[in-house]
Amino acid sequence: MLxxxxxxxxxxxxxxxxxxxxxxxxxxxxxERSGIVDIGLEGKMLAAAFTAAAAGAYFxxxxxxxxxxxxxxxxxxxxHGYASINQRGNQVVSGVAINMLAAGLAVVLGNEWFxxxxxxPPLPPEAQFPIFHMPGFDxxxxxxxxxxYINILSGHSVLVYLAFLLVPLTAWALAKTRFGxxxxxxxxxxxxxxxxxxxxxxxxxxxVIIAGILCGFAGTYLSVALQGSFVRDMSAGRGFMALxxxxxxxxxxxxxxxxxxxxxxxxxxxxxxxxxxxxxVEIPVQFINMLPYVMTVVLLAGFIxxxxxxxxxGIPYTKDR
Amino acid sequence: xxQRGDLPTWVDVGLIPLLNLLLALAAASVVFLLINENPIECxxxxxxxxxxxxxxxxxxxYYATNFIFTGLxxxxxxxxxxxxxxxxxxxxxxxxxxxxxxxNLEFLPWPIVIPLSIIASVLFGAFWGxxxxxxxxxxxxxxxxxxxxFNFIASSLMVxxxxxxxxxxxxxxxxxxxxxxxxxxxxxxxxRQFFDYxxxxxxxxxxxxxxxxxxWAVWYFLWRTKLGYEIRAVGLNQDAAVYAGIxxxxxxxxxxxxxxxxxxxxxxxxxxxxxxxxxxxxxxxAGFVGIAVALMGRNHPIGIVLAxxxxxxxxxGGTELSFAKQHINRDMVVVIQGLIILFMGALExxxxxxxxxxxxxxxx
Numbered sequence: 001m002l003x004x005x006x007x008x009x010x011x012x013x014x015x016x017x018x019x020x021x022x023x024x025x026x027x028x029x030x031x032e033r034s035g036i037v038d039i040g041l042e043g044k045m046l047a048a049a050f051t052a053a054a055a056g057a058y059f060x061x062x063x064x065x066x067x068x069x070x071x072x073x074x075x076x077x078x079x080h081g082y083a084s085i086n087q088r089g090n091q092v093v094s095g096v097a098i099n100m101l102a103a104g105l106a107v108v109l110g111n112e113w114f115x116x117x118x119x120x121p122p123l124p125p126e127a128q129f130p131i132f133h134m135p136g137f138d139x140x141x142x143x144x145x146x147x148x149y150i151n152i153l154s155g156h157s158v159l160v161y162l163a164f165l166l167v168p169l170t171a172w173a174l175a176k177t178r179f180g181x182x183x184x185x186x187x188x189x190x191x192x193x194x195x196x197x198x199x200x201x202x203x204x205x206x207x208v209i210i211a212g213i214l215c216g217f218a219g220t221y222l223s224v225a226l227q228g229s230f231v232r233d234m235s236a237g238r239g240f241m242a243l244x245x246x247x248x249x250x251x252x253x254x255x256x257x258x259x260x261x262x263x264x265x266x267x268x269x270x271x272x273x274x275x276x277x278x279x280x281v282e283i284p285v286q287f288i289n290m291l292p293y294v295m296t297v298v299l300l301a302g303f304i305x306x307x308x309x310x311x312x313x314g315i316p317y318t319k320d321r
Numbered sequence: 322x323x324q325r326g327d328l329p330t331w332v333d334v335g336l337i338p339l340l341n342l343l344l345a346l347a348a349a350s351v352v353f354l355l356i357n358e359n360p361i362e363c364x365x366x367x368x369x370x371x372x373x374x375x376x377x378x379x380x381x382x383y384y385a386t387n388f389i390f391t392g393l394x395x396x397x398x399x400x401x402x403x404x405x406x407x408x409x410x411x412x413x414x415x416x417x418x419x420x421x422x423x424x425n426l427e428f429l430p431w432p433i434v435i436p437l438s439i440i441a442s443v444l445f446g447a448f449w450g451x452x453x454x455x456x457x458x459x460x461x462x463x464x465x466x467x468x469x470x471f472n473f474i475a476s477s478l479m480v481x482x483x484x485x486x487x488x489x490x491x492x493x494x495x496x497x498x499x500x501x502x503x504x505x506x507x508x509x510x511x512x513r514q515f516f517d518y519x520x521x522x523x524x525x526x527x528x529x530x531x532x533x534x535x536x537w538a539v540w541y542f543l544w545r546t547k548l549g550y551e552i553r554a555v556g557l558n559q560d561a562a563v564y565a566g567i568x569x570x571x572x573x574x575x576x577x578x579x580x581x582x583x584x585x586x587x588x589x590x591x592x593x594x595x596x597x598x599x600x601x602x603x604x605x606x607a608g609f610v611g612i613a614v615a616l617m618g619r620n621h622p623i624g625i626v627l628a629x630x631x632x633x634x635x636x637x638g639g640t641e642l643s644f645a646k647q648h649i650n651r652d653m654v655v656v657i658q659g660l661i662i663l664f665m666g667a668l669e670x671x672x673x674x675x676x677x678x679x680x681x682x683x684x685x
Contacts, residue, residue, distance in 0.1 A: 100656075112648060237469065244470075290474050290477040
């Protein structure tokens with residue numbers, strides 16, 4: 001029992017499971033802080049996951065895969081940006097369209113290119129991201145009791161470390177840089193920003209492009225590093241969990257990370273609970289699969305205090321009013 | 322800046338949606354070209370497969386039955402200012418109601434058990450919509466995220482229930498036993514039994530008439546009853562509704578329950594009418610199609626019926642296309658659906674400024 005909830009393997013898996021959530025959650029953070037609601041995180045992540053797996057299988061290089069995945073993800077965010085910024089369309093509807101488009105395109109194109117019903121071939125080790133070992137951590141492993149726990153910080157894909165580095169970077173950029181302050185202002189009061197002679201549209205486009213890049217990382221990590229290939233609908237609601245984490249974290253970077261780690265932990269526990277028994281009764285695997293979704297609902301239901309979104313989020317900006 | 326209402330009505334509800342649809346189809350053509358296919362030829366196969374025969378029409382109407390229900394589901398929520406993406410889960414969960422009543426009360430005569438099963442479907446669907454509605458109204462949870470989560474929860478829950486509750490012992494296929502009491506006849510069976518006519522095999526059943534009736538009923542409900550008025554008032558302006566003595570929280574919950582109940586009627590078409598058993602994943606994306614149908618139908622029942630038939634054409638055509646061209650996946654339909662939502666929903670005003678300019682020029 002304790003083995004499932006507190007073992008070093010579970011915690012290590014927690015870190016890995018939370019990485020796509022952290023990338024996606026930060027993507028949502030950038031976008032929503034500028035006033036653009038992004039329901040399409042899921043779709044962009046899925047599109048990136050497919051592109052990365054397909055490109056990885058073709059070019060046998062994780063870096064080309066990452067680059068192309070980011071490119072495709074940015075393309076989708078530009079569509080979202082055009083619909084929300086230029087056309088002043090409904091941002092939630094645009095996000096839903098992007099999710100559907102990505103899910104359909106990945107399977108149609110994947111089936112055409114690889115003839116495996118939308119799957120991509122498993123990636124060989126050459127197409128994998130390098131693993132980073134913390135210097136000196138081999139010795140740590142032998143320390144009794146705490147050794148394995150300290151060691152969970154070492155030996156992950158480089159993208160894992162990038163995700164955790166991006167958290168302080170985002171927090172700092174949004175709080176201390178001129179760009180970050182303007183971006184937040186545009187999400188709270190675009191009219192004021194406009195009056196100051198700064199382009200609202202340009203700032204919002206920059207924000208959605210950053211969101212695109214981050215979703216590119218999320219998807220690439222999901223298919224290349226975590227799974228080793230693409231299967232249909234593999235994002236499995238992670239984009240929405242990331243949004244829930246964002247709300248839970250009240251649109252701030254550090255709390256976002258903790259929320260994503262919590263969701264990652266639930267997924268990790270779920271993975272290890274397959275076939276888990278209480279006494280003689282086996283807990284059906286379906287209930288374990290349900291756990292992260294149920295927890296999302298419970299957390300969103302505000303048993304954690306009220307969260308306040310950026311004031312202008314979801315409202316298209318019109319100059320002449 | 323162009324305002325809505327500047328343009329004549331026929332442009333607003335006819336020309337603009339048509340132009341947007343053409344744009345979506347143009348984008349879909351690009352996808353066909355990407356997989357080395359001739360878009361015109363593919364479109365031809367789809368249209369011929371759907372409306373070129375009585376069988377094609379039957380399938381079209383069978384799909385349209387589901388889409389009318391889910392389109393109305395999305396529309397009722399939209400009128401209350403809510404975006405219900407949970408039609409899929411609500412329809413799936415409703416299958417539970419249809420199956421519980423249909424399988425356990427089959428000793429009753431059909432005129433009793435069929436209405437009871439229909440009511441159970443609606444109630445189960447309504448419950449699955451009401452919970453997110455409650456969470457939105459009372460706890461401020463984002464309805465979009467909650468309904469999506471409820472789709473995932475329903476999906477896992479139903480796998481469990483069908484597997485452990487409904488599957489007869491010793492049977493391999495993960496499905497319930499056949500519903501015999503609440504058995505809604507198909508067109509084929511009716512033609513054979515009552516008219517001695519050989520109607521082509523299709524899942525089209527009497528539920529299609531229920532769909533048209535419900536479309537009318539939703540129109541009556543939204544535009545001719547007090548509750549419908551209150552729903553629309555809350556959707557248009559919540560603050561103004563409060564001053565009119567309407568309680569938005571109550572209306573949000575009612576709207577979500579009605580919305581979920583409408584999605585629940587998909588279970589009638591599928592579990593009682595087409596499959597006669599509870600199957601895994603039997604909704605097959607109809608809940609998501611409802612979003613596109615509602616957007617395209619401008620949230621009005623007449624528009625929704627027409628849009629549902631168009632999507633019926635798309636689905637039946639897509640099936641025929643995947644038969645004719647082995648390498649084209651059926652998910653092509655999902656791509657077209659996404660494009661339609663994009664161009665008819667998020668980019669719906671793309672042509673408006675140009676058309677407004679055009680019409681004002683003509684007036685001068």
